[in-house]
Amino acid sequence: MPDTGCVVVVGGTSGLGLEVARHYAERGREVVITGRNSEHTAKIAAELGGSTRSAALDLTRPESVPDALADVGRVDHLVLSAISRDENTAAGFDHEAALRLVTLKLVGYLEVVHTLLSRIPPDGSIVVFGGLAKDRPYPGSVTVSTVNGGVVGMINVLASEIAPIRVNAIHPGIVGDSPYWIAKPPGVLDAVRARTPTGRLVTMRDIVDAVVFLLENRSVNAANLPVDGGTLLR
Numbered sequence: 001m002p003d004t005g006c007v008v009v010v011g012g013t014s015g016l017g018l019e020v021a022r023h024y025a026e027r028g029r030e031v032v033i034t035g036r037n038s039e040h041t042a043k044i045a046a047e048l049g050g051s052t053r054s055a056a057l058d059l060t061r062p063e064s065v066p067d068a069l070a071d072v073g074r075v076d077h078l079v080l081s082a083i084s085r086d087e088n089t090a091a092g093f094d095h096e097a098a099l100r101l102v103t104l105k106l107v108g109y110l111e112v113v114h115t116l117l118s119r120i121p122p123d124g125s126i127v128v129f130g131g132l133a134k135d136r137p138y139p140g141s142v143t144v145s146t147v148n149g150g151v152v153g154m155i156n157v158l159a160s161e162i163a164p165i166r167v168n169a170i171h172p173g174i175v176g177d178s179p180y181w182i183a184k185p186p187g188v189l190d191a192v193r194a195r196t197p198t199g200r201l202v203t204m205r206d207i208v209d210a211v212v213f214l215l216e217n218r219s220v221n222a223a224n225l226p227v228d229g230g231t232l233l234r
């Protein structure tokens, strides 16, 4: 039996979660990625190679989580990065779309923690993805800003309640080379770059570095780490 447990990445088929999964797969760790579709998720796991396995779950249906993760053994690191895109405003509020995202992040993430808790050792760790929209809203971010604010409360209560397991959040700014933002018209990202003190967009590589730091540094706990190039200064 290996003396390490696995790294679980919920939302590991795309974007930032996929890059975190790739980091650990390339280093020979046992990785479990999740996505909603079992065939697609298995295909991505096969592409990652090594000891990567897959599990299919939909966080908007939290009741499906325990069965989906039944085969997962000891979990050293848990990363919660799934998201469903929701562009919502107070004036044009679509409550069904909002409910999907609120359920996914604020209920679904907690259901995963609940399900895996007995499999995480005392020196294990969790990273939850929030986002800088909690502090800097953008047009259409009413639900995104709200749930990412909720992540701060989630970190505080979990780091207290499930100690000594460490729980941290990462709050990326706009990640210029992530699939969601790279598809936007170039002017959108130019404006973000122009107001970022570093003069460059946050990259997926930057986010992976920060996630690994939060997962592995034994004294970083209950942190809400912005990784945004200092955007809030301008």
Ligand SMILES: NC(=O)c1ccc[n+]([C@@H]2O[C@H](COP(=O)([O-])OP(=O)(O)OC[C@H]3O[C@@H](n4cnc5c(N)ncnc54)[C@H](OP(=O)(O)O)[C@@H]3O)[C@@H](O)[C@H]2O)c1
Pocket (backbone or CB within 6 Å): 010, 011, 012, 013, 014, 015, 016, 017, 034, 035, 036, 037, 040, 057, 058, 059, 060, 080, 081, 082, 083, 084, 104, 129, 130, 131, 132, 133, 171, 172, 173, 174, 175, 176, 178, 179, 180, 181
């Ligand atoms: N990208 C950015 O610039 C940025 C900025 C700030 C914060 N963030 C945060 O970073 C995290 C990752 O963002 P991303 O842009 O990398 O995301 P992404 O590329 O859109 O990937 C989203 C992931 O979530 C999964 N997913 C979608 N709906 C789901 C559901 N109902 N149940 C379970 N899983 C579901 C997707 O899997 P399938 O489609 O295969 O089901 C996929 O693996 C998110 O929490 C986001 O809020 C991102």
